[in-house]
Amino acid sequence: MQFIETPSPNFDERTLPVSMIVLHYTGMRTGDEAIARLTDPEAKVSAHYLVAEDGTILRMVDEAKRAWHAGRSHWRGITDINSASIGIEIVNPGHEFGYRPFPDEQVASVIRLVHQIKDRYEITRGNVVGHSDIAPARKQDPGEFFPWGKLARLRLALPRPTKNLADPHWTDGGFMLALERFGYDVTDAQAAVVAFQRRFRPELIDGIIDAECRAILLALLLPKPQGDD
Numbered sequence: 001m002q003f004i005e006t007p008s009p010n011f012d013e014r015t016l017p018v019s020m021i022v023l024h025y026t027g028m029r030t031g032d033e034a035i036a037r038l039t040d041p042e043a044k045v046s047a048h049y050l051v052a053e054d055g056t057i058l059r060m061v062d063e064a065k066r067a068w069h070a071g072r073s074h075w076r077g078i079t080d081i082n083s084a085s086i087g088i089e090i091v092n093p094g095h096e097f098g099y100r101p102f103p104d105e106q107v108a109s110v111i112r113l114v115h116q117i118k119d120r121y122e123i124t125r126g127n128v129v130g131h132s133d134i135a136p137a138r139k140q141d142p143g144e145f146f147p148w149g150k151l152a153r154l155r156l157a158l159p160r161p162t163k164n165l166a167d168p169h170w171t172d173g174g175f176m177l178a179l180e181r182f183g184y185d186v187t188d189a190q191a192a193v194v195a196f197q198r199r200f201r202p203e204l205i206d207g208i209i210d211a212e213c214r215a216i217l218l219a220l221l222l223p224k225p226q227g228d229d
Helices: 029-038 104-121 150-155 172-182 189-200 211-221
Strands: 011-013 020-025 049-051 057-059 065-067 084-092 129-130
Touching: 011 129, 011 150, 020 172, 065 150, 084 104, 104 150, 129 172, 129 189, 189 211
Parallel strands: 020 084, 020 129, 049 084
Antiparallel strands: 011 065, 049 057
């Protein structure tokens, strides 16, 4: 793949092997604003890659280094997600500045990039996540417009279960226990439910634990012959 080298000074050393990919939107008015912030030493934020709306990919931090993109976060027992992940920023103004669907050229580049990284580090599909998955109380990105289904069809992310769904009739407390087992930080229960819906049921994000949410989560937790690769 072709990259435009755009080094950021904001990185340090990893303390964990790479086992995750975290997808973000930039959440700024323009891509240039995002690039300026991600390369500003005063901002103390960065990512390994940035994907522009036209599909151009900027490489900002070497994969061997720990970029500063995840902040306070948690996924499947890992709390230093910066050390364990590759961070990809996707240019989009986000919910604050006019959230909109991601252009096809941009999505195609994200897919190629995720595919290469996933193969390189043998990352499981369940560890290709959004910022909102790892920080549900703080973040919404990459948001409900992100085409997770396209990644899932290429086995680059977990698919949304749609077949043979059965409501396990968990109590709300039981649902939260299952959601925590799946990987989410459920300290803020409402935020965790919203993050789960944004990822796996984006057409209705209401924070209500209903039969469909329970059935989707149960299907995600059931053992699958092909595993979680």
